[in-house]
Amino acid sequence: MTQWRRAHEALLLSAPPALLALIVLVPVGTLAAELALAEGALALMGGVLGSAGTWALLGASTALAAAVTGVSGAIGVPLGILLGRTDVRWRGWLLVLHALPVFVPPFLVALGWFHVLGVNGYAGSPATARLFFSPIGLVAILAVTFAPIVTTLTALALQNVDASLEDAARVVARPLRVMGRILLPAVSPAIALGLLVVFALAFSELAVPMFLRVRTYPASVFARLGGIDYEPGEAVAMTLPLLAVTFALLAVERRFVGDRTFAVLGLRGRERATFPLGRWRAGITLMCIAVTALSLIPVLALFMRALPDGLAALPQWIRSSLWNSLITAMAAATTIIVLGLAAAWTIARGHQAGRALDATLMLGFLTPAGVLGVGLITAWNHQMTRFIYGGLAILVLGLIARYAVVGVRVMATAIAQSPRSLEEAAAVFGGGRIAQLRRIVAPLHVRGITAAWLLTLVFCLRDLDTVVLFYPPGREPLTVRIFTLEANGPSDVVAALAVTQIVVTTALLGVLAAAATVDRTRTS
Amino acid sequence: MTPAIALEDVWARQDRTDILKGISLRVVPGEILALIGPSGSGKTTVLRIILGLLAPERGVVRLTGEPVSENRQILVPPDRRGLAVVFQDLALWPHLTVEQNLAFGLDLKRTPRATRAERIHHMLTRVGLSDKARRFPGQLSGGERQRVAIARALVLQPHAVLLDEPLTNLDVVLRSELLALLRSLLAETGATALYVTHQIHEAMALDARIAVLEQGRIVAEGVPQLLAAMPPTAFVRALFADRERG
Numbered sequence: 001m002t003q004w005r006r007a008h009e010a011l012l013l014s015a016p017p018a019l020l021a022l023i024v025l026v027p028v029g030t031l032a033a034e035l036a037l038a039e040g041a042l043a044l045m046g047g048v049l050g051s052a053g054t055w056a057l058l059g060a061s062t063a064l065a066a067a068v069t070g071v072s073g074a075i076g077v078p079l080g081i082l083l084g085r086t087d088v089r090w091r092g093w094l095l096v097l098h099a100l101p102v103f104v105p106p107f108l109v110a111l112g113w114f115h116v117l118g119v120n121g122y123a124g125s126p127a128t129a130r131l132f133f134s135p136i137g138l139v140a141i142l143a144v145t146f147a148p149i150v151t152t153l154t155a156l157a158l159q160n161v162d163a164s165l166e167d168a169a170r171v172v173a174r175p176l177r178v179m180g181r182i183l184l185p186a187v188s189p190a191i192a193l194g195l196l197v198v199f200a201l202a203f204s205e206l207a208v209p210m211f212l213r214v215r216t217y218p219a220s221v222f223a224r225l226g227g228i229d230y231e232p233g234e235a236v237a238m239t240l241p242l243l244a245v246t247f248a249l250l251a252v253e254r255r256f257v258g259d260r261t262f263a264v265l266g267l268r269g270r271e272r273a274t275f276p277l278g279r280w281r282a283g284i285t286l287m288c289i290a291v292t293a294l295s296l297i298p299v300l301a302l303f304m305r306a307l308p309d310g311l312a313a314l315p316q317w318i319r320s321s322l323w324n325s326l327i328t329a330m331a332a333a334t335t336i337i338v339l340g341l342a343a344a345w346t347i348a349r350g351h352q353a354g355r356a357l358d359a360t361l362m363l364g365f366l367t368p369a370g371v372l373g374v375g376l377i378t379a380w381n382h383q384m385t386r387f388i389y390g391g392l393a394i395l396v397l398g399l400i401a402r403y404a405v406v407g408v409r410v411m412a413t414a415i416a417q418s419p420r421s422l423e424e425a426a427a428v429f430g431g432g433r434i435a436q437l438r439r440i441v442a443p444l445h446v447r448g449i450t451a452a453w454l455l456t457l458v459f460c461l462r463d464l465d466t467v468v469l470f471y472p473p474g475r476e477p478l479t480v481r482i483f484t485l486e487a488n489g490p491s492d493v494v495a496a497l498a499v500t501q502i503v504v505t506t507a508l509l510g511v512l513a514a515a516a517t518v519d520r521t522r523t524s
Numbered sequence: 525m526t527p528a529i530a531l532e533d534v535w536a537r538q539d540r541t542d543i544l545k546g547i548s549l550r551v552v553p554g555e556i557l558a559l560i561g562p563s564g565s566g567k568t569t570v571l572r573i574i575l576g577l578l579a580p581e582r583g584v585v586r587l588t589g590e591p592v593s594e595n596r597q598i599l600v601p602p603d604r605r606g607l608a609v610v611f612q613d614l615a616l617w618p619h620l621t622v623e624q625n626l627a628f629g630l631d632l633k634r635t636p637r638a639t640r641a642e643r644i645h646h647m648l649t650r651v652g653l654s655d656k657a658r659r660f661p662g663q664l665s666g667g668e669r670q671r672v673a674i675a676r677a678l679v680l681q682p683h684a685v686l687l688d689e690p691l692t693n694l695d696v697v698l699r700s701e702l703l704a705l706l707r708s709l710l711a712e713t714g715a716t717a718l719y720v721t722h723q724i725h726e727a728m729a730l731d732a733r734i735a736v737l738e739q740g741r742i743v744a745e746g747v748p749q750l751l752a753a754m755p756p757t758a759f760v761r762a763l764f765a766d767r768e769r770g
Binding site: 430432 | 577602608618628632680765
């Protein structure tokens with residue numbers, strides 16, 4: 001291979017990941033530059049940061065996110081163990097149903113619980129409503145919504161632990177000890193990742209605190225970008241502590257998670273011998289059903305509220321929002337997969353450049369949605385870039401910046417499962433890096449890539465917190481439409497719109513499940 | 525004679541530990557050299573350095589006299605070295621059929637279609653798998669996969685083939701059957717071979733010259749009879765004692 005060809009190949013392989021990294025870095029970088037250089041920014045920052053209220057609110061938000069993380073871990077880790085590795089009845093179905101809330105906007109879960117626990121709810125009273133509209137209600141709603149992240153990662157990782165490690169331990173120790181001493185430490189990077197993601201999502205959450213009227217820091221930033229507290233300069237200044245939190249989270253992620261999850265997470269858990277629960281089986285199964293019911297109750301409540309008038313009125317209220325959601329989410333997911341495949345390969349193989357790229361993409365996800373939103377507005381709301389900011393393209397850019405890590409990590413996890421020697425053999429037999437990517441890596445992992453695309457699509461579809469800050473007038477996605485209508489629209493129509501969002505998401509998840517269970521004989 | 529493969533004072537480091545400590549080796553064209561050593565002695569590292577998958581910390585690697593790696597630099601990339609490899613885990617591409625696995629390297633070398641088909645057919649016939657050309661690796665038995673890996677390496681007609689413990693985990697009967705097949709194929713193609721193993725009887729079945737690697741150093745080199753007569757280290761003595769015990 002000539003030098004020129006090698007340089008050409010290096011360029012072709014590095015340009016797409018670089019572009020992806022740029023999409024993430026532009027809003028964060030522009031915001032940082034604005035904070036440092038804009039006229040009067042220092043005075044404004046001094047005012048905001050000198051206020052005790054700022055720090056009190058930031059502390060309260062951090063405490064709320066920590067509480068959500070704690071409760072999610074307390075639910076998710078034991079449930080992940082039970083559904084992942086014990087003989088609880090119907091554990092596969094229970095895991096799928098329990099995981100459903102993760103894939104819909106938390107705001108819809110809150111809305112569903114409102115129809116149950118609100119004053120006029122199906123099981124509501126003034127007392128339940130008081131509890132619901134309080135910090136305790138906020139923690140409970142978000143914990144029930146995000147706990148499945150920890151459950152699923154724990155269960156999947158437990159199903160992917162090297163069987164020989166477990167077998168060697170089972171020869172000398174009882175199941176409980178094997179679980180505590182061998183399996184849980186082995187899957188700890190996956191659990192750590194789950195808890196970190198929950199903290200980031202809970203800290204970033206905008207719509208649920210606003211709906212429950214609990215003051216949080218990100219909601220205050222949002223309030224300064226619209227409505228009665230309109231003060232965009234202050235909003236920018238307020239993002240500084242959030243940027244600090246972001247970098248702290250990134251440091252924690254690099255220290256405790258990084259690329260270690262690739263070793264313990266597969267896309268699809270393998271069936272392993274289960275730990276028998278014996279006489280506890282029936283009782284524990286009932287307990288698991290009860291926890292799973294917490295995921296389904298709000299969805300059922302929304303269905304009941306939507307019937308029959310809400311669904312009938314749906315066509316006249318939905319407008320183009322579903323189309324906007326689908327088109328932007330598909331464009332973002334496709335871009336992430338196309339630009340991210342080479343990145344995922346580099347990350348999976350542990351190259352230095354891959355680690356830097358992974359950290360950059362993780363930065364986009366860990367950055368609170370409000371900060372990312374303000375950054376996107378700062379970066380793109382100019383006369384010259386009006387063609388981007390004024391249309392759906394800004395939504396696509398925002399979604400890519402926030403969710404690139406989801407698609408790339410899923411692809412990297414899939415690629416990391418196959419031995420490096422498959423690519424090395426191709427290299428020795430004459431395949432350059434592009435040939436390896438095109439002829440070995442991509443076709444070998446086509447199911448993993450499809451799964452990555454679908455999962456990214458679902459994450460983009462469920463987004464509300466990022467896009468609510470900068471959606472172009474008249475082009476709002478479905479989640480934003482539901483959020484804005486909730487304040488003064490008919491409640492049965494709002495419920496019907498929420499049901500639409502859930503049905504679309506469930507259909508996509510069905511396709512994802514089907515893709516994952518396709519016969520694997522060719523790759524066995 | 526210019527050696528087909530030559531390593532001159534090659535060092536390798538990993539995690540601040542020297543894996544190879546100045547090894548020198550020469551394999552002449554058409555020769556089979558068995559590199560024997562205990563686990564962790566650096567055998568696979570030697571192989572990866574020759575293949576160009578790893579750069580040596582110090583020293584030179586030459587193929588047919590030309591330097592291909594030198595002092596932390598890979599001068600010639602793996603695909604331009606004219607080598608073929610059989611990895612320990614075989615590394616058969618699971619999404620490609622047996623035929624497509626063999627065609628991969630030929631395809632990239634732009635071998636004409638007719639020549640390619642003929643060479644694949646010939647090689648599959650030689651390894652007894654002509655009726656399984658359309659199967660995927662996952663549909664073959666362990667011994668059949670081993671044959672595919674060997675066929676995939678030799679169909680390229682490489683200058684040299686490198687084999688990294690390719691017969692591990694096979695039963696005794698299948699192993700001796702494959703060793704006989706490998707020996708006859710190597711003789712037929714005239715390819716130089718570097719065979720990494722920790723089994724002395726495999727080296728002897730291939731009629732190979734032996735180099736013993738221990739703790740990153742070549743501690744003995746020569747024909748088996750010579751090493752058996754004057755074992756320079758306890759490991760070499762144990763190797764031949766095992767052989768005698770059967």
